[in-house]
Amino acid sequence: MSIIKDWTPEKGCAFTKQNLTFQHGLHERPLFGDAGLEELLDRYPREKLGVFTMGEDPEAWTTWRRGSAGTLSGSKLLEAAQSGRIWLNLRETNLHLPEYAALGDEIFAEKQAHAPGLRTFKRDLGMLISSANAQVFYHLDVPLVSLWQLRGQKRVWVYPVADPYVGDEALEKIVLKETAEQFAFNPAWDKGAAVYDLTPGKMVTWAQNAPHRIENGPMLNVSLSIEFMTPQALMRANVIYANGVLRRRLGAQRPRIQNGFSPGALGKLAVARGAKALKLQKPNPRVLPTSFKLDTERLGSLLPV
Template sequence: MTIIHDWTPEKAKAFGKENLVFQHGLHERPMFDDEGLARLLDRYPRELLGVFTMGEDPKAWTTWRKGSAGNLSGDQLLEAAKAGRIWLNLRHTNDHVPEYAALCDEIFAEKESKVPGLKTFKRDLGMLISSANAQVFYHLDVPLVSLWQVRGVKKVWVYPVADPYVGELALEKIVLRETAEQFAFDPAWDAGAQAVELTPGTMVTWKQNAPHRIENGPMLNVSISIEFMTPPALMRANVIYANGVLRRRLGANPRVQAGFGPTALGKLAVARGAKALNLQTPHVRHLPVTFGLDAARPGVLVEGA
């Protein structure tokens, strides 16, 4: 039995190239009930667990703050997510918990069996456990992404990969890691976005580098975020990287080429050479830890912890 229920030849052909919505059956699996999530939080490496809170204004992306889970148990962390305004991000769950490694393999085996010629690598299956009304600010990702809703309801806005939503200069800065993936947002852009309501059993995937933002409904949300690369996606990332190098080093005004033509292949060589020579030093944004979670009072943030 397939995980996704509504594969069609049209969707298979467009996968990885267009914004698509699918229906799936992962929300019916018991591994995502309260007991399963609490045990996952106990088993996931605590030093890798992302704990975040944020403001309510979708424009105020600088209110995204990092916290610490301390020694809270999985049950306590789940209660904190239910009671507070936090976003728990378990990146690369597939690298640390065997059941999720198996799930990742299952998902990609199906994708590659349904999509002609699809080859995937750099697979990151992450779990997201987040509070009622929490949000993720306007941002974009370098890899391809699919977002699977398991519990709760959230709304996702996906924007075109074009000005004014994201220009080539802004895209280069993100790929070169000169700036954060989050950046300034204008609410007027919602008029040009594709808005998708995710309910349990819905998955959305979008074009590579498409800006997007997320708002939870008034309940606990559980989602699976999957990032991955394909040969065309990796080529595009390297072309953008090379464009940034050429613009900064030679004052060129390059454009993004699709496919594997001579110009794109030349830029692949430029990107690899620049990385080997460390010509671009990434300015990695490390958020300071500004709060902790209170074991005795679920949902309460302890400032300055």
């Protein structure tokens, strides 16, 4: 039985190229009930668990803070998400729990069956468990992304990959890992965004590098966030990387992003590989220090560290 219920030939051809919405049935699986989530939080490597909190203003992206869950049990962590203002990010769950690896294989086998010529790799099947009214600030991702809603509801704004939403230089800084993926947001840009209201059983995917932001509804949210690469997506990332090198090393003013496997793109692939081998660019992303821990007595509260 298919996971996605509304594949069409048109959606299959547009997959990875356009913003698309789908209906799915993952939210009906016991894996994502309270017991399944508690077990997930108990078994997932604690040192890899991302614990975050944030302010309420969508422009105040610097209020995004990293925390620590300590030794709280899975049931206590779920309770903290239900009562506080936190965002639990379980990256690469598929690399740590076999049932999530199997789920990833199932999802990607279906995608490749319906999207002609699709080949995927660097698959990251991540679980997101987040509090009522929590948000993720304006940012973009280098890989391709699909977001599957399992519990609760959230609103997602997806913006064009163009000025003023993101300029070429800002994109290059992110790909070169000179800056974090979050950056300044102007609320006026909402007029140009595609807006998606996700409820259990809905999935949205968008064009590579599209800036986006997310706001939860007034309830616990559980989502599956899938990042992946295709040969075309990896080529684009390398072209952007090469453009950043050319701008910094040779003074190129407006290096162009070539899509596909044109001679220009292949030449920039060689530039990117050479620059990486020679370590010409040194990543310097913003690394968030751990600034709070979850209160073991009052699970909705945060304690400074």
